[in-house]
Amino acid sequence: MTKRDLFSVALKVIxxxxxxxxxxxxxxxxxxxxxxxxxxxxxKDKMPDKEISEYIFFSILNILVPAFVESVIGYLMLHYSExxxxxxxxxDKEIHTVGSPEWQKGVFAIALKxxxxxxxxxxxxxxxxxxxxxxxxxxxLPDTIKLVIIMTIxxxxxxxxxxxxxxxxxxxxxxxxxxxxx
Numbered sequence: 255m256t257k258r259d260l261f262s263v264a265l266k267v268i269x270x271x272x273x274x275x276x277x278x279x280x281x282x283x284x285x286x287x288x289x290x291x292x293x294x295x296x297x298k299d300k301m302p303d304k305e306i307s308e309y310i311f312f313s314i315l316n317i318l319v320p321a322f323v324e325s326v327i328g329y330l331m332l333h334y335s336e337x338x339x340x341x342x343x344x345x346d347k348e349i350h351t352v353g354s355p356e357w358q359k360g361v362f363a364i365a366l367k368x369x370x371x372x373x374x375x376x377x378x379x380x381x382x383x384x385x386x387x388x389x390x391x392x393x394x395l396p397d398t399i400k401l402v403i404i405m406t407i408x409x410x411x412x413x414x415x416x417x418x419x420x421x422x423x424x425x426x427x428x429x430x431x432x433x434x435x436x
Contacts, residue, residue, distance in 0.1 A: 257360055258346045262339040264368045269331025272375060276325030283317050290314070315386065320379035327375050342367060342412065359423055363415045370411025377404050 290313045294306055301309070331338070340346075349360050381401055411418070 255349055256346045257349060257364055258336075258339045258343045260349065260361070261343050261364050261367065262335040264364065265331045265335035265338055265371075268368070268372055268375065269328045269333075269335065271328070272324045272331060273328030276321050276323075276328055279317065279324055280321035283314075283321070286313060286317050312387070316383060319382055319386070323379040323382060327378065331375075342371075359419060362422075363419055366411050366415045366418060370408045370415075373404060374408035374412065377401065377408070381405065 290310055293309060293313070298306070343364070347360065350357055384398065384401055
């Protein structure tokens with residue numbers, strides 16, 4: 255099995271996860287309708303019709319956008335896993351698990367990319383909603399900072415895995431040698 259093969263399988267697993275997540279999110283649409291009606295009833299006298307319309311629109315958008323984005327991500331991961339794997343895994347080597355401890359680095363590098371991609375895709379609907387919500391000024395600076403940090407870490411894990419591997423697997427020259435004579 256090569257690094258690309260392993261990464262492609264992982265992408266397909268992530269794809270199935272996101273399709274299930276999209277379906278579960280879409281199933282939540284009927285549960286939001288009574289909440290919207292309750293909100294309209296409580297704000298009816300205090301809000302102009304235009305604001306009530308915006309309230310309804312953004313309430314529904316908060317469910318539809320994540321459901322749609324998660325489903326599309328799942329579809330793309332399932333159907334384009336080989337293409338994505340070819341782009342993200344530049345050096346395609348066989349993973350030798352017998353006789354060499356070096357196989358850990360290759361598998362760990364793929365796992366880091368998978369974790370980075372997972373968090374990137376997991377938070378993508380929230381980023382989209384934050385961008386859409388910024389038109390209404392509903393998200394504050396702490397939410398935006400949190401999203402920037404999450405997306406930065408995710409992209410780092412996806413594209414700069416080798417630098418992190420270098421830090422984790424660096425040779426320690428200061429370690430005592432048990433065979434050294436005193």
